Amino acid sequence: MVAGPAGQVDYVNVALAAMDLVMNNGIDEGKLDIDALYREHGEFIGRTIGRLTGKGPHVDDLVQDSFLTAFKDRHRFDARLGEPRAWLYGIAANVCRHHKRGAWRRLRLQTRLAESHVDGEAVRPDGNVERNQKIELLRRFVGELPFSQREVFVLYEFERLEGKAIAELLGVPEGTVWTRLHHARKGFSKMLQRQGIEERAS
Numbered sequence: 001m002v003a004g005p006a007g008q009v010d011y012v013n014v015a016l017a018a019m020d021l022v023m024n025n026g027i028d029e030g031k032l033d034i035d036a037l038y039r040e041h042g043e044f045i046g047r048t049i050g051r052l053t054g055k056g057p058h059v060d061d062l063v064q065d066s067f068l069t070a071f072k073d074r075h076r077f078d079a080r081l082g083e084p085r086a087w088l089y090g091i092a093a094n095v096c097r098h099h100k101r102g103a104w105r106r107l108r109l110q111t112r113l114a115e116s117h118v119d120g121e122a123v124r125p126d127g128n129v130e131r132n133q134k135i136e137l138l139r140r141f142v143g144e145l146p147f148s149q150r151e152v153f154v155l156y157e158f159e160r161l162e163g164k165a166i167a168e169l170l171g172v173p174e175g176t177v178w179t180r181l182h183h184a185r186k187g188f189s190k191m192l193q194r195q196g197i198e199e200r201a202s
Helices: 011-025 034-053 058-072 084-097 103-108 129-144 147-158 163-170 174-194
Strands: none
Touching: 034 058, 034 084, 034 147, 058 084, 084 147, 084 163, 129 147, 129 174, 147 163, 147 174, 163 174
16 A cells, blocks of 8 residues: 555545445445545544554554445444544544554554654754653553553643543543543653653643
8 A cells, every 4th residue: 555645544545445345345335425534534543543553554554444444334423423533533443452563563662653742843863862761761651551541641642632522532431531641641650750760841
């Protein structure tokens, strides 16, 4: 599969795969507008998948799998029960949970996750040593979190979503979001302490 600019999924591949699904399985496309769904939510889904599983070539495949699953299961979406983004995120999160990684894939969890999340900059060889060390620790930490805590941590700290929005995406009470975030932050603070790094307020 060919990736688009900046590692984004090439929509043409998603659209062609959907067309192939329709032609080979006799599926009526109905009112689903995969083009509109991808244009509106594709960047968010791709970015979030990358942050949940680590950046790498597998992200393109997982994004495509997510949108094709949405296409096949479009009859299950009920606009009265939620927004399309929440529905798509649920599908993407499920794809991420079932994404099997070998030892080499686990290494990807430590690569480029925080490239634009700490003061909007990536790790730089000539940058502050302590700051860069924190970013590396953050990469490892996020990859080791239980998935329920990882997705809340990613959506709140990286995507800058509010607690209520995260609760709607995950289909859980807002209190659960704050509890998971609390545990994730507490774990991160303990890790910094073990590494002898003091956490400073930004």
